[in-house]
Amino acid sequence: MKNRHLLQHYKLKATPQRIAIIKLMEYSGHISIDDLFKEIREKFTSISLATLYKNIHTMISVSLIREVKIPGQKAKYEIEKVPHAHILCKTCGELKDISFDPITLVEDTVKSSDYRVDEVSIMISGICPNCK
Ligand SMILES: [Zn+2]
Numbered sequence: 321m322k323n324r325h326l327l328q329h330y331k332l333k334a335t336p337q338r339i340a341i342i343k344l345m346e347y348s349g350h351i352s353i354d355d356l357f358k359e360i361r362e363k364f365t366s367i368s369l370a371t372l373y374k375n376i377h378t379m380i381s382v383s384l385i386r387e388v389k390i391p392g393q394k395a396k397y398e399i400e401k402v403p404h405a406h407i408l409c410k411t412c413g414e415l416k417d418i419s420f421d422p423i424t425l426v427e428d429t430v431k432s433s434d435y436r437v438d439e440v441s442i443m444i445s446g447i448c449p450n451c452k
């Protein structure tokens with residue numbers, strides 16, 4: 321889906337800033353707010369961090385993008401996709417997707433708790449092949 325259509329699909333106004341944010345997320349896979357701000361500023365020199373946060377939160381609220389919480393670090397953001405787990409290199413900080421649906425792991429436990437589960441997140445950490 322084209323970025324503009326993606327925004328319209330979620331009933332959001334396709335502003336140039338939002339399109340640029342999605343493009344950067346697509347390109348980097350996972351991006352922190354600081355990196356996003358640095359990149360976005362090159363194109364939209366007057367954008368403030370507060371505006372960027374506002375845009376991010378709007379897109380999170382409609383589940384267009386998702387916040388990936390990383391222990392001991394600032395969160396990163398990614399475009400919402402099929403459920404998956406994350407693996408993080410403790411040395412270089414590389415964050416990668418792993419195709420694995422975390423919900424399958426806890427399905428029985430969840431069933432017996434009678435909760436409606438919205439999210440299960442799994443963060444695996446280790447040393448990547450490059451840093452080994
Ligand atoms: Zn590494």
Ligand SMILES: [Zn+2]
Nearest residue numbers: 398406416417
């Ligand atoms: Zn991811």
